[in-house]
Amino acid sequence: MAEPTAGVRPDWVDDELFPFPSRFVEIDGHTVHYVDEGSGPVLLLLHGNPTWSFLWRDVIAALRGEFRCIALDYPGFGLSTAAPGYRFLPEEHADVVTGFVDALGLDGVTLVGQDWGGPIGLAVARRRPEAFTRLVLANTWAWPVNGDLYFEFFSRVGGASPLRFLARRLNLVVNAFVPTGHRRRKVTAAEMAHYRRAQGTPARRQAAAVLPSRITASRAFLAEVESGLADLSRLPLLIVWGGADRVFRPQERERLEQSFPDHTTVIVEGAGLYVESDAPEEFAAAVGDWLVRLSPPSRSPDRPR
Numbered sequence: 001m002a003e004p005t006a007g008v009r010p011d012w013v014d015d016e017l018f019p020f021p022s023r024f025v026e027i028d029g030h031t032v033h034y035v036d037e038g039s040g041p042v043l044l045l046l047h048g049n050p051t052w053s054f055l056w057r058d059v060i061a062a063l064r065g066e067f068r069c070i071a072l073d074y075p076g077f078g079l080s081t082a083a084p085g086y087r088f089l090p091e092e093h094a095d096v097v098t099g100f101v102d103a104l105g106l107d108g109v110t111l112v113g114q115d116w117g118g119p120i121g122l123a124v125a126r127r128r129p130e131a132f133t134r135l136v137l138a139n140t141w142a143w144p145v146n147g148d149l150y151f152e153f154f155s156r157v158g159g160a161s162p163l164r165f166l167a168r169r170l171n172l173v174v175n176a177f178v179p180t181g182h183r184r185r186k187v188t189a190a191e192m193a194h195y196r197r198a199q200g201t202p203a204r205r206q207a208a209a210v211l212p213s214r215i216t217a218s219r220a221f222l223a224e225v226e227s228g229l230a231d232l233s234r235l236p237l238l239i240v241w242g243g244a245d246r247v248f249r250p251q252e253r254e255r256l257e258q259s260f261p262d263h264t265t266v267i268v269e270g271a272g273l274y275v276e277s278d279a280p281e282e283f284a285a286a287v288g289d290w291l292v293r294l295s296p297p298s299r300s301p302d303r304p305r
Helices: 053-063 090-104 117-127 149-159 161-170 172-180 189-198 202-217 219-227 250-259 280-293
Strands: 023-027 030-037 042-046 068-072 109-114 132-138 237-242 263-268
Touching: 023 090, 030 053, 030 090, 042 053, 042 117, 053 068, 053 189, 053 280, 068 090, 090 117, 090 219, 109 117, 117 132, 117 219, 132 280, 149 161, 149 202, 161 172, 161 202, 172 189, 172 202, 237 250, 237 280, 250 263, 263 280
Parallel strands: 042 068, 042 109, 109 132, 132 237, 237 263
Antiparallel strands: 023 030, 030 068
């Protein structure tokens, strides 16, 4: 299977399953793919591992009538391509997302982050506090986990050489995590094809293979994220949590709740790690209802035409 052509939407993307025009922007030499749907207050949707903006398609369809929904792919994920020398580290992804926010001139942003999109997005919000007004987090964390035996085991095993080899050779991260991260419903063959084709070569799978080891290896970055929570705690936070997640435990959710005095929690019973895809109607309703109850954030400038 050939490597993707930078800045081109590949033919394997089903326009009915992912019915949003693809846009591309150059950020620090990377070609970053994103979708930009609707108008109104901005929702910046950040994915985790091993997914891409495709994860958010049902949420975008549900919310674009009231909000401007922007979902991007980190370099090496989805339809984005990385410049030479990129190592696919979460701290690098945070740099790219910061550049993306600057390039699009976004403000009045509600961050919506899941899995790795949580710490990546929180790092960006700390660096650009003037751009962000609301936070939504789903099945994620925001601090170093070194010394936590659960995460130490997960990171060491997932980041070990044999597993990294299988991740690159057999697309193991996609084949293992995407199905098990959906607990309410079975992922369709067409959906799995979109996750597999986005990482269709061993080189493309490197981005997903790197991240398990970074759960502990990116300690300095996660410490930066944690140190920023005090400043970000002034913002209202909505937590939408898949209650049947097999990766993040209730104590991660509880620690987020303790870090943000102005928080609202919605537990989606029976949903897994990818709650926004596993139970998109409930996820979108929770986000939309919560934002309506708050005073509307300032509008972002219109997207480029």
